[in-house]
Amino acid sequence: MTFLDIRFIDLIDIVLVAYLMFRIYKLIKGTVALYITIGIFAFILFWILIKTFGMELSSTILDNIVNVGVVAFIVVFQQEIRRFLLLLGSKYNVTSRFSLDKVFMSQSNKGMMDIYNKPVVRACMSLAKTKTGALVVITKDSELLDYVQTGELINGVISSRLLENIFFKNSPLHDGAVIITGNKIKAAGCILPVSQNIDLPKRVGLRHRAAMGITESTDAMAIVVSEETGRISFFSKGQMEMGVTEDELQEYLNTSKK
Numbered sequence: 001m002t003f004l005d006i007r008f009i010d011l012i013d014i015v016l017v018a019y020l021m022f023r024i025y026k027l028i029k030g031t032v033a034l035y036i037t038i039g040i041f042a043f044i045l046f047w048i049l050i051k052t053f054g055m056e057l058s059s060t061i062l063d064n065i066v067n068v069g070v071v072a073f074i075v076v077f078q079q080e081i082r083r084f085l086l087l088l089g090s091k092y093n094v095t096s097r098f099s100l101d102k103v104f105m106s107q108s109n110k111g112m113m114d115i116y117n118k119p120v121v122r123a124c125m126s127l128a129k130t131k132t133g134a135l136v137v138i139t140k141d142s143e144l145l146d147y148v149q150t151g152e153l154i155n156g157v158i159s160s161r162l163l164e165n166i167f168f169k170n171s172p173l174h175d176g177a178v179i180i181t182g183n184k185i186k187a188a189g190c191i192l193p194v195s196q197n198i199d200l201p202k203r204v205g206l207r208h209r210a211a212m213g214i215t216e217s218t219d220a221m222a223i224v225v226s227e228e229t230g231r232i233s234f235f236s237k238g239q240m241e242m243g244v245t246e247d248e249l250q251e252y253l254n255t256s257k258k
Contacts, residue, residue: 133227151190
């Protein structure tokens with residue numbers, strides 16, 4: 001096929017495939033699924049090379065593995081597939097692309113994010129003084145839509161008073177996590193995956209393990225206020241910093257969002 005043989009419909013086909021691959025990449029960016037996808041592509045490349053060189057025994061073994069690969073793919077990526085279908089079919093996600101919030105956010109510089117960090121820091125310090133347990137998750141590239149859906153949708157502007165009311169001990173949402181995206185509190189009372197990391201101190205509770213779990217599997221950050229000690233812990237990339245001060249917390253948030 002020469003360049004002259006390429007039809008207009010072929011160009012549309014290429015553009016559609018490229019866009020689909022881009023949307024899939026955006027969907028799994030910042031999660032462990034991205035690394036799994038890279039592993040799958042590496043396996044496919046290896047399989048093609050085996051076929052090319054005519055290695056019969058290896059080819060037969062890999063053929064049998066590939067035959068059940070579709071089922072394995074669905075099992076491994078069930079959450080990401082569900083999220084991608086919601087992304088395509090949800091009116092909320094389509095209309096949010098053209099929202100005024102998104103326009104203004106794109107025009108603001110990165111320094112503006114520091115303004116949104118301050119109410120979070122103030123709320124955490126206030127909760128720490130009263131030893132009120134809290135778990136706040138701040139998203140980066142991945143919006144954590146599947147975890148947002150496990151809680152109560154709020155979609156409100158970040159406010160220290162609002163965060164304090166959510167985690168008030170008699171509040172029905174105080175046991176779950178608050179998820180923050182950009183300048184909005186997206187949801188409260190969210191359920192997060194619990195880390196199985198054996199290196200975590202045995203004295204830490206489920207809030208700390210949930211914070212560790214979400215930062216291990218995504219690129220999000222998490223803040224935990226201990227109900228027993230009132231100490232504040234910061235989590236990022238599966239790492240924990242315990243007993244952080246107000247200035248340290250502000251610095252962690254400012255540097256981690258950039």
